[in-house]
Amino acid sequence: MTKKMSYSDAINDAIRLAMHKDENVVLIGEDVAGGAEVDHLQDKGAWGGVFGVTKGMVEEFGRNRVFDTPIAEAGYMGAAVSAAATGLRPISELMFNDFIGSCLDEVMNQAAKFRYMFGGKARVPLTIRTIDGAGFNAAAQHSQSLYALFTHIPGLKVAVPSTPYDMKGLLLSAIFDDDPVIVFEDKTLYGKKGEVDEGFYTIPLGKAEIKRIGKDLTIIGIGKQVHTALKAADRLAEKGFEAEVIDPRTLSPLDEETMIHSVKKTGRLIIVDEAYPRCSAATDIAAIVGEKAFDYLDTPIKRVTAPHSPVPFSPSLEKLYLPSPEKIIEAFSEMVGEKVFTAV
């Protein structure tokens, strides 16, 4: 049985199922309940997070499993790491991924390294949920897409779901995985609807999905840029070019096989990533494909990314900042040496 639901509801559904399934699953973060200790609310009508994603959790599971924290990221993230190591399975919300500056040590040096440093004798079954993405005019400190930062660090797993279905399955995998996993929620996708299976299911971490089949070009999209890639593919199809669109779904582990297999078939690769271009997911994937499938490439790999600058506030600039179907088509035109559309 499937049900149409939003990306945001898919997250809510996954957390609820996980909390029912295992009483060690707890939710921690700033205003994840919201309105803590406001008597007249009696935990009803509480915020449920700044975007209302965790609404209803505190009513259903109570204050002993749903913790509103003070604004103290280093404190509660560190607590979540060690709660995970000592028997809980916390879901810790870092409201915006941009706030990682306040608690990077807890994630990078503690959560990520416990298992290795302790000779395999510790497990940190921690899930970090965090909001990323530009397109909301939220400016330089609330719009970044920092998944590459975490992908860089051994010991962390990184998921970048692009649809409600993927979100639910990947989040449930993350929660029940015994390693720390960080799941990125693109704020512009919260309202996006899609078919989602009812009940409990998981999508394995490290398994890409081919979102569209094609033979002329491979486009790999990261997070919400999968949708930009699909739009570009539709336009290219009008001109007789069939693009294959791949969503890696997780950046760590990375499903190299699916991507390389596709490139071997198409001979062309464009990677679409709205993050900064240097040391990014796009750059990483380009290096891997260049190393492992060079002989199959007809043209150099192209990356369609943000420029190497912070996310601007003004709508006029933010629009230019982000990847677009037009930019993808332009990149493809350069690859084939002709303008695919006379005016894009």
Place this chain on the structure above:
Amino acid sequence: MPAETKKSSRMMTKEKAKWIYKKMQEIRQFENAVHDIFAKGEIPGFVHLYAGEEAVAVGVCAHLTDQDSITSTHRGHGHCIAKGCDIDGMMAEIFGRATGLCKGKGGSMHIADVSKGMLGANGIVGAGFPLAIGAGMTAKVKKTDHVAVSFFGDGASNHGTFHEAINMAAIWKLPVIFVCENNGFGEASTFEYASACEHVSDFAKAYRIVGENVDGRDLVAVFEAAGRAVERARRGEGPTILECVTYRNYGHFEGDTQTYKTKEVQEQALKEDDAILRFQNYALENQLLTKEELNKVNDDVKAEIDHAIAFSKDSPFPDASQLTKDVYVSY
């Protein structure tokens, strides 16, 4: 404030009362206008309004010059106005226009004007504390008598940077004033819930510095306490925590339904305890300002805000060349 010697800064003169009243009105009318325009969908992004808290920013900045620095928060419009940022430039920034103080690149949460000592509204809670002590270090190293003020919310006092910065300011006797705007909430969480302390100013005892707790809607109380703190800092006697108990008239951000507030509390705050009404009464009773003068300020400010809105709407959006400019200093 300009055109005044630092020595006389603690006296509530007629001239000062007028400056104070005007700044309070500017903030209130600016924020009310932004509230209305945001509701019409003409302003992009996240907006956090300062209305209700005017007495804090104005009462403190009344003692500062352009050479003194302040750090601000996500709720920064009031600090910007009190520190003398250009109102047209602020409004245009919020509208994302090229004529904005930050060329439209920063928006509401990042309005700044370093030439006025305004080191930026800030999207990161807790970021302002260390930035303020850095400005204090500059003053100490250069042997000026400049001070730095860090405005912050009650919620931010639970962030580690608060304690790291205060401790350093205390051991190095830096000229920094930590001004807490305790409006009872951090987003939807109450101060009582999120903080184990009774007063944020209580931390002063642990760090062996001066702490004061005042009614933050009583302009005169804030003005006097801030005057003492600024004087101590200028004399090299180190930092102060000044906690001002206040109220935010609007929600945490524009669009917040504020279910965590009750109607009674909101009405009481807007009608009886309002900082501007209280300062009006004070100014009239003490013959600092007449009714006519108050009305004239109200009208002047209205014209000023209307001008800022028209200016913003007439201004162009930044062009594509701005996308990659200002990332690094270019030589």
